[in-house]
Amino acid sequence: MLHAEDNPISQAVSAWSPVDIRLHGDRPSQCGRHFNRLWTYDHDFSVGRMTPAPKALTLGDMKGGRGMLVWYVALGIIMALTAWLVNRLTHHSWFTTPRTIALILVTIIAAAFMQNRISTGTSAKGSEVSPRPESSEGSSAVHAPGSPKTTSPAKPAMVTRTLASSDSSGSLDDANSIPYFAGYVESNSPQDVNGDSFAQNLNFPLVCSDTSDKFVDYNLGRDYETFTATIGPSDISKSKRYSFEVWVDSERVFSKSLSHGQSKKLNLSVHNGLKLRLAACSLDETVIMEREGGGIFGDPQVHGYADKVPGGR
Known part of the structure; x- marks a missing residue:
């Protein structure tokens, strides 16, 4: 039922x-x-x-309308008969007509108040709904029995290429290096920057006022995602301060000046970039050209997904 x-x-x-x-x-x-x-x-x-x-009809089921009217009339009649019976048995007029009316009204009001409290409590209790238990698997999709499991494909591995200090006209034995195709940079001798040693580095020894090239350009072919390096003046540099810049195509994405003894790690996006330009020069006009040190890009590397980088698989 x-x-x-x-x-x-x-x-x-x-x-x-x-x-x-x-x-x-x-x-x-x-x-x-x-x-x-x-x-x-x-x-x-x-x-x-x-x-x-x-x-069966109950007090809790009588909610307004004719049912409640009949109930209150019956209650009033009962109280009137009770008052009459008390007067009859005691032989005293304890309940006069005004007292009887007052008794009936007080009783009806009290009964209405109690009935309302009972109805309200019952409705509140009945309206409580137990919370729906959440799945222990959270928002993960339910796998239907017998259907093939679908898994998101894993991202390809990242591969790294080093930006070489030799140009494309020279012979590169290391397939993991990218030569530059324009500009000028010193040979790749080991350099220390702020106490850290870098066997692989790009050294820019010229003062900014010099008219010679103070940059190198690399062809990324839109194959790489990020560029990383540590920049700063060489620890043996005579110049007190160097300026560093990074360009992706025609947009300058980084620019900063660092003093002797300072360094900074770079991690820049080169997503969909065709050409990467690295530039550095001395802001100290007292040193026209460094003989041993310079502005250093230590461990200059680009990183891309193996399925896009040439020879990455």
Whole structure:
């Protein structure tokens, strides 16, 4: 048996309004009969029928309307008879007419207050809905039995190429190096920057006012994602301060001046970049050209996915 409070089909027809339903295929003898929540329904899901079955009337079921009016009238009559009976048994007029009316009103008000408290408590308790348990798997998709599992493809491994200090006209035995195609840079002798040693480095020894090239350009072919290096004046440099710049195609993505004894690690995006330019020069006009030190790019490297970098697989 499904109760009207628990059955959504019953709730749809349980309002105080005329309904027109067939009970086991027959129309009720009284057209427009009012059904309310005092009824329960036997629902035969095999044939889609609902049969009304009356249940006992309770105080909690009387919610307004004629039911409440009848209840209060009956209560008033009971209190009036009680007052009359007390006067009769005690032979005293304890309850005069005003006192009797006051007693009836106080009793009805108290009964209405208690009935309202009971109805409110019952409704609040019935409306509590236990929270729906969350799946222990969070928001992950449910894998249907028998269906093939779908997994997101893993990203290709990253490969690294070193930016060489030799140009493309020379012979490169190391396939993991990229030669520069324009500009000028000193040979790749080991250099120390702020106490860290770099066997692989790019050395720019010229002062900024010199008209010679103070940069090198590398062809990235849009194959790489990031550029990394450590920059700073060489520890044996005579110049007090150097300026460093990094360009991707025609956009300058980094610019900074560092003094002797300072260094900075770079990790810059070169995504979809065609040409990478590295530049450095001395801001100290007292040293026209360094003989041993200079502005250093230590361990200059570019990194890309193996499926894009030439020879990366």
